[in-house]
Amino acid sequence: MAFQMICSSIILLIFVTIPPLTEAILDPHYYDKTCPQAENIVSQTIRNASTFDPKVPARILRMFFHDCFIRGCDASVLLDSTPESKAEKDGPPNISLRAFYVIDEAKTKLEKACPRTVSCADTLAIAARDVVALSGGPSWEVLKGRNDGRISRANETINLPAPSFNTSQLIQSFSRRGLSIKDLVALSGGHTLGFSHCSSFEARLHNFSSVHDTDPSLNVEFAESLKRKCPKPNHDQNAGQFLDSSASTFDNGYYKQILAGKGVFASDQSLYGDFRSRWIVESFARDEGLFFSEFAASMVKLGNVGVTENGEVRLNCRIVN
Ligand code: HEM
Ligand SMILES: *[C@@H]1O[C@H](CO)[C@@H](O)[C@H](O)[C@H]1NC(C)=O
Ligand SMILES: *[C@@H]1O[C@H](CO)[C@@H](O)[C@H](O)[C@H]1NC(C)=O
Ligand SMILES: *[C@@H]1O[C@H](CO)[C@@H](O)[C@H](O)[C@H]1NC(C)=O
Ligand SMILES: *[C@@H]1O[C@H](CO)[C@@H](O)[C@H](O)[C@H]1NC(C)=O
Ligand SMILES: *[C@@H]1O[C@H](CO)[C@@H](O)[C@H](O)[C@H]1NC(C)=O
Numbered sequence: 001m002a003f004q005m006i007c008s009s010i011i012l013l014i015f016v017t018i019p020p021l022t023e024a025i026l027d028p029h030y031y032d033k034t035c036p037q038a039e040n041i042v043s044q045t046i047r048n049a050s051t052f053d054p055k056v057p058a059r060i061l062r063m064f065f066h067d068c069f070i071r072g073c074d075a076s077v078l079l080d081s082t083p084e085s086k087a088e089k090d091g092p093p094n095i096s097l098r099a100f101y102v103i104d105e106a107k108t109k110l111e112k113a114c115p116r117t118v119s120c121a122d123t124l125a126i127a128a129r130d131v132v133a134l135s136g137g138p139s140w141e142v143l144k145g146r147n148d149g150r151i152s153r154a155n156e157t158i159n160l161p162a163p164s165f166n167t168s169q170l171i172q173s174f175s176r177r178g179l180s181i182k183d184l185v186a187l188s189g190g191h192t193l194g195f196s197h198c199s200s201f202e203a204r205l206h207n208f209s210s211v212h213d214t215d216p217s218l219n220v221e222f223a224e225s226l227k228r229k230c231p232k233p234n235h236d237q238n239a240g241q242f243l244d245s246s247a248s249t250f251d252n253g254y255y256k257q258i259l260a261g262k263g264v265f266a267s268d269q270s271l272y273g274d275f276r277s278r279w280i281v282e283s284f285a286r287d288e289g290l291f292f293s294e295f296a297a298s299m300v301k302l303g304n305v306g307v308t309e310n311g312e313v314r315l316n317c318r319i320v321n
Contacts (some may be wrong), residue, residue: 026143026307030122035114039126039142045106046130049099054248057131058194059099064128065190065302067121069177070156072306074149075120078103078317081154091157100318103127107317120317121146125303132299135193137250138292140300147311150320163200163265167274170267177305179298185271185280186298189291191264192254194247197240198230201264206232217269219261226264243268255285 031038050056067077070088078100081087089100103123110118122144133139161173174184204215205227214223229239243264244254254268258281263269271277284291312321 026145026304028141028143030144031114031118035110035117037113038110038118038122038144041109041113042106042123042126043130045102045109046127047134049102049105050131050134053099055195056099056102057135058247060102060124060127060131061190061193063099063103064124065187066157066160067124068302068305069160069173071149071151072308073121073125073146073303074306074308074311075124075146075314075317076149076152078120078124079152079320080318085152086154087152088154088157089152091154093157093160103317111315116313116315119146119311119313120148121307123317128299128303131193132250132295135248135250137192138296140296143300143303146303146307147309148314148317148320149311161267163196163267164203165267165270167270167277170270171276177302179301179305181276182280182294183298183301185277185284186291186294187302188268188271189252189254189284189295191243191268192246192250192252194243195240196243196264197238198235201226201241201266202230202232204266205230215266215269217261217263217266217273222260222262252284252288252291255281255291259285 046056046060063077064073066088067073067075070076077088079087079089081090103120106123106127107118107120110123122142125144125146126142129140129142159173161170165173170184170188171181174180174187179187204218205223207213208215214227218226226241229235229241241264244251244257246253254263257263258268258272261269263272272281284294315321
């Protein structure tokens with residue numbers, strides 16, 4: 001009986017530890033022999049670019065999220081449109097996806113140092129870790145060995161979660177990628193960095209519903225300040241709001257703002273309105289160290305989404321080989 005139990009646990013263990021054949025196995029030491037300087041090259045490029053343009057960290061972090069949510073972390077977000085096919089980066093929510101040149105710079109240096117070795121998808125994953133660390137957030141060991149995909153389609157950005165989503169819709173969107181409610185709440189903390197244009201939240205400010213002109217989950221004074229920035233009907237195309245009051249520092253301020261009714265997107269604020277996520281929001285608002293360690297763990301999970309062995313190491317991140 002005991003022997004049988006041991007046998008079946010071994011069988012269970014084998015099933016659990018052998019991943020499906022289509023899934024590439026990522027490894028923190030993947031480039032140790034083939035390109036030991038890979039991470040240094042990326043980190044230096046990111047540091048330099050962020051000094052020239054402080055918007056770079058937020059843009060790179062968001063780019064990684066979009067990459068992983070569409071076709072998995074395969075650098076599909078980096079491909080340019082071709083005459084035959086409009087790429088992801090030219091799909092609708094592209095408005096602040098704009099730091100592609102930084103990845104190009106890193107990739108050019110990587111190709112000089114170790115030709116045909118480091119994938120664009122890994123370059124972006126390393127860059128996403130670096131921008132968080134550089135902004136005062138946590139750091140983590142990046143798993144590597146991703147392949148670059150050959151397909152990028154503008155119409156697939158429809159599968160990104162929208163800022164109007166409620167927590168049920170967010171949970172569904174994340175669980176389709178194998179990400180939990182904790183991952184959802186932790187990764188939404190990426191909104192501690194960066195900026196949003198009015199178009200992403202103005203539906204909350206004017207004619208919100210038949211009952212409320214303004215989204216009632218918004219803090220009243222905060223809603224007034226957003227309305228001044230995004231007046232109806234006309235406002236500057238570039239107008240908008242920083243996602244957190246310390247938008248260039250990676251901290252837990254995002255969660256404190258949500259507790260105060262100052263989440264910029266309906267999706268952010270809804271995490272506090274739903275009992276399944278509220279307690280996690282509260283614990284991250286209370287304990288920045290906890291947020292940092294959970295964010296790091298969830299970024300590693302995000303980096304595993306849809307990773308496959310089908311693909312290539314692109315030579316230029318904008319075009320397939
Ligand atoms: C949970 C679902 C999410 C939704 C609905 C969402 C939605 C958005 C929207 C609408 C914007 C503003 C775009 C604009 O108007 O310019 C934005 C910005 C941003 N998002 Fe998210 N996002 C989500 C999750 C994430 C995740 C998981 C990360 C990273 C871990 C992330 C990182 C960012 C960053 C850094 C910005 C600022 C970009 C900049 O300043 O250029 N977001 N997000
Ligand atoms: C630093 O960044 C600037 C602006 O992007 C770029 O022109 C320059 O070539 C970079 N220098 C290095 C050493 O990467
Ligand atoms: C964003 O997408 C729109 C179409 O949805 C496209 O016309 C525009 O050129 C894109 N903008 C950028 C900066 O890629
Ligand atoms: C995007 O367009 C392609 C054909 O161009 C189609 O096969 C695919 O189903 C579309 N995907 C979505 C999400 O609409
Ligand atoms: C979330 O939104 C969906 C789609 O609009 C709706 O069907 C659902 O009832 C909403 N759930 C909650 C809890 O508000
Ligand atoms: C507000 O929304 C309703 C229904 O969605 C619409 O009929 C009405 O014209 C809108 N009012 C304004 C001032 O835009």
